[in-house]
């Protein structure tokens with residue numbers, strides 16, 4: 296079966312004036328099957344976000360390619376414009392939803408605007424779809440008339456997911472999307488993402504430094520260090536029996552139950 300996403304030999308260099316370029320990503324290859332969930336883990340600066348930006352076409356790779364499965368077009372739908380086609384391939388959800396929400400717009404206005412841009416011409420149809428989307432992300436209808444500052448962190452992240460879903464993408468890139476949430480809210484959003492993945496047949500690329508979250512949300516994972524993939528495989532196998540010393544280090548850095556901070560001497 297054709298994968299939903301195939302990344303081949305991706306490389307990204309950033310020029311440095313008067314010096315060697317920074318190689319942010321090098322020789323990165325992986326596939327994600329349709330409906331699959333792949334996590335990208337690694338410490339800060341390992342190239343995770345650069346990979347995501349290349350996949351979303353926010354940046355151009357220096358070399359290599361990013362291939363998506365053809366988005367299915369609904370019966371009777373007109374030929375998709377290149378813009379709509381791209382939006383249907385991939386949408387991104389970031390750590391800080393506040394930054395991507397317009398403080399002057401209500402939730403309904405923000406989502407209706409996206410629907411309008413993407414060709415939903417009838418106002419009544421837009422209203423119907425907004426209510427449907429609110430329901431999908433577990434928000435009560437009244438939240439539709441709220442502005443972002445009235446919402447909790449968890450609600451805002453649900454709105455960010457709702458905006459991403461409005462264009463019916465096949466792939467969602469979640470870049471540290473639950474990292475800023477309190478643990479109990481984080482668990483609720485993880486459950487929502489798991490439910491949505493199943494109900495909507497979504498494919499996830501889940502970027503996170505939190506190995507506990509990665510274990511819950513992904514089937515497979517890649518471990519990145521200094522821009523390259525040092526280990527990849529089924530998430531459970533990689534986290535339970537890492538073969539690369541760097542993966543082992545990442546796992547060892549996670550506090551376990553009973554862990555007590557100690558002062559290092561010397």
Ligand SMILES: Nc1ncnc2c1ncn2[C@@H]1O[C@H](COP(=O)(O)OP(=O)(O)OP(=O)(O)O)[C@@H](O)[C@H]1O
Pocket residue numbers: 309317318319337338339340341342343344345346
């Ligand atoms: N626009 C840019 N110009 C120059 N260097 C960049 C640029 N964006 C990223 N880099 C560099 O590329 C490397 C990878 O950065 P990237 O943000 O992809 O890592 P990351 O794993 O996502 O880290 P974090 O978890 O902190 O976001 C880093 O050395 C970073 O400094």
